[in-house]
């Protein structure tokens with residue numbers, strides 16, 4: 576468990592925080608002193624997370640129930656306005672939500688699933704970056720925007736279809752945004768590749784795998800905390816693996 580107050584006073588939004596890695600990241604940021612906003616579709620899971628955070632004597636997170644798949648650009652604009660109303664500025668955002676889609680060949684890939692994955696993993700990420708950046712740029716600290724990639728976003732792999740293509744797009748979105756922001760921007764953007772991690776998505780991708788053979792979300796939080804915190808203010812435009820990452824090597 577992280578006990579330092581390295582994010583004290585930071586307003587942080589975690590998109591896709593009802594379960595898995597995003598939930599653990601939200602807890603990690605709250606334990607490091609952040610004021611949290613949590614977003615997903617499953618309100619009861621978000622309420623449960625909120626109760627846990629309050630029970631630990633941390634902040635009282637603001638819940639946003641928001642379906643990344645079904646919204647149009649105006650909804651994203653409004654979401655940013657709600658975030659602004661909640662916290663005036665934004666000091667960090669972790670864009671963690673994704674869909675796995677189908678694990679099948681391109682020949683068999685269902686078109687509706689393809690579009691669904693692209694909507695959540697690509698289009699929604701673009702709209703979040705577009706509408707959250709102005710808030711991050713008003714932060715009085717060095718704000719951090721983190722996107723979530725995958726090893727299949729760097730090297731295509733058979734039967735990973737839309738998910739793999741969407742993660743290549745995530746890497747490109749991060750690189751384009753980092754170049755546009757430039758070296759002197761107060762906002763930095765980076766990608767994290769969590770690597771194989773014990774979650775519902777991992778179990779769906781590898782049903783034959785023994786879940787105890789892969790790391791838990793808690794095991795990979797060092798990089799999530801480092802990249803969100805002022806410790807990493809000079810890290811920009813990078814795509815970094817969370818597995819085996821260690822602060823000493825940073």
Ligand code: NDP
Pocket residue numbers: 590591592593594595596597598614615616617618620641642643644671672673674695723724725726768769770771772773774775776777
């Ligand atoms: P999970 O499937 O366990 O969690 C995904 C999260 O995204 C949930 O909180 C879910 O909330 C949210 N989400 C999904 N669809 C939507 C939507 N339409 N609108 C709003 N929120 C949505 O995933 P993981 O924790 O395993 O993965 C987290 C990230 O890490 C993903 O980007 C994934 O691609 C990446 N990753 C994971 C790996 C792994 O081994 N686990 C390996 C490499 C990368 P809800 O259902 O409540 O909406």
